[in-house]
Amino acid sequence: xxxxxxxxxxxxxxxxxxxxxxxxxxxxxxxxxxxxxxxxxxxxxxxxxxxxxxxxxxxxxxxxxxxxxxxxxxxxxxxxxxxxxxxxxxxxxxxxxxxxxxxxxxxxxxxxxxxxxxxxxxxxxxxxxxxxxxxxxxxxxxxxxxxxxxxxxxxxxxxxxxxxxxxxxxxxxxxxxxxxxxxxxxxxxxxxxxxxxxxxxxxxxxxxxxxxxxxxxxxxxxxxxxxxxxxxxxxxxxxxxxxxxxxxxxxxxxxxxxxxxxxxxxxxxxxxxxxxxxxxxxxxxxxxxxxxxxxxxxxxxxxxxxxxxxxxxxxxxxxxxxxxxxxxxxxxxxxxxxxxxxxxxx
Amino acid sequence: xxxxxxxxxxxxxxxxxxxxxxxxxxxxxxxxxxxxxxxxxxxxxxxxxxxxxxxxxxxxxxxxxxxxxxxxxxxxxxxxxxxxxxxxxxxxxxxxxxxxxxxxxxxxxxxxxxxxxxxxxxxxxxxxxxxxxxxxxxxxxxxxxxxxxxxxxxxxxxxxxxxxxxxxxxxxxxxxxxxxxxxxxxxxxxxxxxxxxxxxxxxxxxxxxxxxxxxxxxxxxxxxxxxxxxxxxxxxxxxxxxxxxxxxxxxxxxxxxxxxxxxxxxxxxxxxxxxxxxxxxxxxxxxxxxxxxxxxxxxxxxxxxxxxxxxxxxxxxxxxxxxxxxxxxxxxxxxxxxxxxxxxxx
Numbered sequence: 001x002x003x004x005x006x007x008x009x010x011x012x013x014x015x016x017x018x019x020x021x022x023x024x025x026x027x028x029x030x031x032x033x034x035x036x037x038x039x040x041x042x043x044x045x046x047x048x049x050x051x052x053x054x055x056x057x058x059x060x061x062x063x064x065x066x067x068x069x070x071x072x073x074x075x076x077x078x079x080x081x082x083x084x085x086x087x088x089x090x091x092x093x094x095x096x097x098x099x100x101x102x103x104x105x106x107x108x109x110x111x112x113x114x115x116x117x118x119x120x121x122x123x124x125x126x127x128x129x130x131x132x133x134x135x136x137x138x139x140x141x142x143x144x145x146x147x148x149x150x151x152x153x154x155x156x157x158x159x160x161x162x163x164x165x166x167x168x169x170x171x172x173x174x175x176x177x178x179x180x181x182x183x184x185x186x187x188x189x190x191x192x193x194x195x196x197x198x199x200x201x202x203x204x205x206x207x208x209x210x211x212x213x214x215x216x217x218x219x220x221x222x223x224x225x226x227x228x229x230x231x232x233x234x235x236x237x238x239x240x241x242x243x244x245x246x247x248x249x250x251x252x253x254x255x256x257x258x259x260x261x262x263x264x265x266x267x268x269x270x271x272x273x274x275x276x277x278x279x280x281x282x283x284x285x286x287x288x289x290x291x292x293x294x295x296x297x298x299x300x301x302x303x304x305x306x307x308x309x310x311x312x313x314x315x316x317x318x319x320x321x322x323x324x325x326x327x328x329x330x331x332x333x334x335x336x337x338x339x340x341x342x343x344x345x346x
Numbered sequence: 347x348x349x350x351x352x353x354x355x356x357x358x359x360x361x362x363x364x365x366x367x368x369x370x371x372x373x374x375x376x377x378x379x380x381x382x383x384x385x386x387x388x389x390x391x392x393x394x395x396x397x398x399x400x401x402x403x404x405x406x407x408x409x410x411x412x413x414x415x416x417x418x419x420x421x422x423x424x425x426x427x428x429x430x431x432x433x434x435x436x437x438x439x440x441x442x443x444x445x446x447x448x449x450x451x452x453x454x455x456x457x458x459x460x461x462x463x464x465x466x467x468x469x470x471x472x473x474x475x476x477x478x479x480x481x482x483x484x485x486x487x488x489x490x491x492x493x494x495x496x497x498x499x500x501x502x503x504x505x506x507x508x509x510x511x512x513x514x515x516x517x518x519x520x521x522x523x524x525x526x527x528x529x530x531x532x533x534x535x536x537x538x539x540x541x542x543x544x545x546x547x548x549x550x551x552x553x554x555x556x557x558x559x560x561x562x563x564x565x566x567x568x569x570x571x572x573x574x575x576x577x578x579x580x581x582x583x584x585x586x587x588x589x590x591x592x593x594x595x596x597x598x599x600x601x602x603x604x605x606x607x608x609x610x611x612x613x614x615x616x617x618x619x620x621x622x623x624x625x626x627x628x629x630x631x632x633x634x635x636x637x638x639x640x641x642x643x644x645x646x647x648x649x650x651x652x653x654x655x656x657x658x659x660x661x662x663x664x665x666x667x668x669x670x671x672x673x674x675x676x677x678x679x680x681x682x683x684x685x686x687x688x689x690x691x692x
Contacts, residue, residue: 161507164669167635171643211592214612214633214665246557248594249613266560267595287560289513297517319560323510 004137008070009201011315012239012260012281020306020314021069022338023141024331025243026321027062028074031328034061045090049076055126056133063138066328067335070139070202071130073195075123077145077206080187081154083119085112094158101157103169105176114187116194123191124198131199142200144192146207146244147184147229148222154180163212170221177221185225189232196236204241204263205229211246218250223257230258241283245320252276266319270308282309285319291330292323298330302337311343350483354416355547357661358585358606358627366652366660367415368684369487370677371589372667373408374420377674380407391436395422401472402479409484411674413681416485416548417476419541421469423491423552426533427500429465431458440504447503449515451522460533462540469537470544477545488546490538492553492590493530493575494568500526509558516567523567531571535578542582550587550609551575557592564596569603576604587629591666598622612665616654628655631665637676638669644676648683657689 007021029035035058042048049055059074078088078096088096100110116124130140145153152166153159160166170177192203207222222244230240242254243263254262255277262277264270264284273282290301306316316338322331353367375381381404388394395401405420424434424442434442446456462470476486491499498512499505506512516523538549553568568590576586588600589609600608601623608623610616610630619628636647652662662684668677 159507161505162666162669164635164671167633168638168671171635171638172640211613215615217633217635246592246613249615267557267592269561269595287513287563289510289517289563292514292517294518320508323508325510325514 004135005069006139008315009139009239011313012202012241014260014279014281014313016312020309020311020316020338020341022316022335023068023070023072024062024066024318024322024334025072027066027068027331028058028072029322030324031322031326031331032061032065033328034065045076049074049079050122052122052126052129055122056129059126059130059140060133063134066332067339068138070141071134072141072143072204073123073127073130073200075126075143077143077150077208078153079120079123080114080144080184080191081150083112083114083116083191084183084187085110086154088153096153096158098153098157102154102180105173108176108179108183111180111183114190116191120191120194124194127195127198127200139201140199142192142195142203144188144195144203144205146205146210146222146242147181147188147225148213149207149209150184150188151177151181151221152209152212154184163209166209167212167217170217174220181221181225185228189229192229192233193236196233196238200238202239202241203233204243207242207244207247209246210244210250213247215249218244218247219253222247223250223253226254226259227257234258243283255280261315263317264319268319270305274309279313281313281315283315283317285317286334288318288320288323288326291318291326291334295330295333298333299337302334303341306338306341306343350481351415352485354661355485355585357659358548358587360606360625360627360659362658366655366657366662366684366687368662368681369414369416369418370408370412370664370668370680371418373412373414373677374404374418375668376670377668377672377677378407378411379674380411391422395420395425396468398468398472398475401468402475405472405476405486406479409480412678413685414484416487417480418487418489418550419469419473419476419546421472421489423489423496423554424499425466425469426460426490426530426537427496429458429460429462429537430529430533431456432500434499442499442504444499444503448500448526451519454522454525454529457526457529460536462537466537466540470540473541473544473546485547486545488538488541488549490534490541490549490551492551492556492568492588493527493534493571494559495553495555496530496534497523497527497567498555498558500530509555513558513563516563520566527567527571531574535575538575538579539582542579542584546584548585548587549579550589553588553590553593555592556590556596559593561595564590564593565599568593569596569599572600572605573603580604589629601626607661609663610665614665616651620655625659627659627661629661629663631663632680634664634666634669634672637664637672637680641676641679644679645683648680649687652684652687652689
């Protein structure tokens with residue numbers, strides 16, 4: 001399948017690799033002038049996401065311009081709630097906004113069953129086009145939001161520091177919360193299966209708002225749904241990455257699920273995570289703000305990270321999406337530093 | 347000094363107490379109708395903060411209405427940057443906004459030296475009035491923001507999820523960042539000393555944005571300044587509490603400073619914190635969203651927390667400020683549950 005570079009898949013599976021593979025969360029996006037040009041042509045973020053030709057163009061840009069070891073399909077985690085009947089608007093200054101949020105039991109009847117080939121055809125079409133264009137140069141990563149994170153947006157209706165509306169519903173009416181989480185999980189599993197059928201070589205689940213839950217609520221409201229999705233994807237043989245930002249307490253729990261790779265944010269200890277993740281692979285976790293530093297500091301911090309993770313079961317990345325105002329030259333420096341690093345043999 | 351209830355001071359000092367003391371972060375505030383009435387009379391948040399009579403009224407409300415074991419002076423962490431020459435505006439929907447942020451080396455010359463009795467007289471006056479009114483019923487807590495957190499607001503100019511402007515400055519020009527952090531620390535130390543002279547029985551330092559830093563950056567940009575402040579307060583004999591929200595990796599580092607109590611947020615493990623904090627006292631850490639639950643669940647979760655922290659070296663609190671839309675009846679239930687709890691003797 002990949003006559004080309006399949007380092008990231010081998011690292012995810014725990015196989016030895018001649019060097020550490022590297023990509024960046026949000027690599028296709030505002031850091032690149034070339035992306036901003038396409039985005040301007042599209043007119044709006046949502047127009048861009050729904051246009052397979054343009055999605056293909058921006059998905060491939062970082063492969064060509066940054067030299068990363070994987071492409072990730074350009075899309076948004078909120079296409080799933082949209083397909084479920086809850087459309088959103090992406091406002092440049094405020095981020096996503098839902099006009100009709102999920103607030104009460106009656107809203108269950110508004111949930112539509114998601115048929116990915118019908119309702120999310122534009123993403124699957126984009127995946128097929130990207131795969132054709134890539135010609136196996138690097139693997140393509142598909143993705144979705146974790147049910148808890150989608151629940152946060154659906155109930156809160158917008159980004160938030162604390163998502164207290166979402167957490168209020170989980171506390172006031174846990175049964176309703178679980179019904180909504182189940183519906184999201186079912187749609188997400190179908191969607192990820194369809195992405196894999198369309199050609200995704202690897203999938204990542206983003207639990208961006210994991211960190212607003214304490215450890216026990218995480219075990220109640222997020223982990224069981226991640227587990228269901230991971231189990232549903234097992235037959236595909238495609239490696240799954242779980243990235244639960246802020247859930248420093250959950251690395252061991254996540255590693256116990258049938259996923260191959262656990263993503264770490266930059267506050268998490270590499271050594272502790274290695275201890276808790278057993279034979280699972282890790283991904284991350286340089287502070288995205290490190291790419292604001294001068295070049296020597298970036299090289300030094302990248303080397304330090306590579307030493308601490310070690311040569312095996314590791315995919316280099318930042319601990320969160322690259323910040324939009326990052327100099328692409330510094331992103332390239334990060335990528336090249338990882339690709340050029342040789343582990344000392346003991 | 348306290349013929350009345352000094353449980354919180356004794357718990358902070360590590361002395362045995364007949365029961366666990368309890369208060370809530372943001373207890374004086376929007377949860378209480380009585381507060382909202384005073385706030386409406388004041389016209390604006392900043393008018394309220396600067397009016398010692400009204401501050402006294404809202405500071406005492408939770409002592410009378412909720413039965414907490416401490417009062418905390420009603421104020422804002424941003425009064426320090428304001429006194430340093432960087433005024434802010436509090437917008438109901440957006441939170442604090444600075445019109446003139448700190449962005450470059452030349453801004454150092456705009457920093458004013460802070461003389462608390464001159465520049466923050468209204469806070470000190472409020473403390474004196476509250477102390478008179480309290481007549482020793484419960485101790486009064488003073489507070490300030492941690493230098494790193496104030497640095498975040500001063501550079502970013504407003505609240506943010508990631509504070510990438512602040513972290514960019516710390517990475518691009520660490521020397522400038524340290525100069526600004528030193529200036530903030532000096533002002534903060536003077537301010538806390540003045541609060542203690544005015545009558546504060548205990549002080550808490552809020553590092554609300556600790557969590558945007560990784561462990562190594564926290565050691566560079568926050569801990570040294572907290573240390574300087576704690577050292578400067580040692581002679582006062584007044585116990586200091588450090589609350590670094592999100593800095594799950596720093597509990598041990600914070601406990602090594604000359605402070606008496608370490609506050610935990612609701613994502614942090616009580617058992618791990620006990621292991622790392624040695625003989626220091628702990629404060630926290632119930633999920634503020636738990637107060638949205640039905641009564642039995644609140645009682646159960648409060649009991650569980652009390653059991654896990656144990657009877658000694660402990661001040662019960664939430665893991666962050668109480669959410670404004672919390673039912674005050676449930677806050678009272680939390681307070682009463684703590685006050686009525688009897689530890690099983692083994």
